[in-house]
Amino acid sequence: MKTRIILLVLIILFLSIACSEPPGITEITTSEDEINVMLDPVQTSTNAPPFIMKAGGYDWTITPRAEYTIQAEVKSVRTYGSGWTSILSPVDFALAWQELTKAETGDYITYSQRNRWYYYHYSSQSPYGKSYIIKHSANHHILPATENVKRAVLTIKKGDRIRFLGFLVNVDGIDESGRKVWWHTFLSRSDEGNGSCEVFWVTEMQKGNKIYR
Numbered sequence: 001m002k003t004r005i006i007l008l009v010l011i012i013l014f015l016s017i018a019c020s021e022p023p024g025i026t027e028i029t030t031s032e033d034e035i036n037v038m039l040d041p042v043q044t045s046t047n048a049p050p051f052i053m054k055a056g057g058y059d060w061t062i063t064p065r066a067e068y069t070i071q072a073e074v075k076s077v078r079t080y081g082s083g084w085t086s087i088l089s090p091v092d093f094a095l096a097w098q099e100l101t102k103a104e105t106g107d108y109i110t111y112s113q114r115n116r117w118y119y120y121h122y123s124s125q126s127p128y129g130k131s132y133i134i135k136h137s138a139n140h141h142i143l144p145a146t147e148n149v150k151r152a153v154l155t156i157k158k159g160d161r162i163r164f165l166g167f168l169v170n171v172d173g174i175d176e177s178g179r180k181v182w183w184h185t186f187l188s189r190s191d192e193g194n195g196s197c198e199v200f201w202v203t204e205m206q207k208g209n210k211i212y213r
Contacts, residue, residue: 025151028213031206035161037101041070043187048167056087058175062143062201064167065185071163073101074156075137078113084181085116088171089141091153092197094118096137099128101161109133116141118197139197141183143169145213152205152212163206169199 048064072095080086094111108126112119118139122128128136144150145166156162171183185199205212 058173075111165204
């Protein structure tokens, strides 16, 4: 009997560990609202002031350009660990919404990333052409606002459906030698080419019904 009780306790402990968050991530709250990937991203003007921070040997000025919320499906994930951009942004997500989230689009459209760029390829049989793909998918450079958000976003995988909340920002930095770097966001979903990605300061993330800040 005693052995059975010990075994039951061990099973419960194992299940609680297996079902809990990865180490270091704190779930802030839960939401009854389902993630709706059929909605366009919501972008609004902001009066939020710039703020200063130090990281990786740089003094950074982060200038909010717009409040931004996106609900989307992750089509590709690429992490980065070198270069000055990785100091603030450890991961990029190629995100898609509306019709591009339908399962059958995987038969016609593929997505990939490298060197902070995002690429898509579509077949001649695709019901969605270049214009629709450009307007309903984008590469997002993710700048987590907190360590908790950082740990949470690094658990995201291709195929996940997520909601991100935060600001599209301009980033300007200067290191101890006086070297200046900059990384500025675009504000349109219909742009393409060099520099057309969203530089996204993420203050909140939802995956499933769990919210992280």
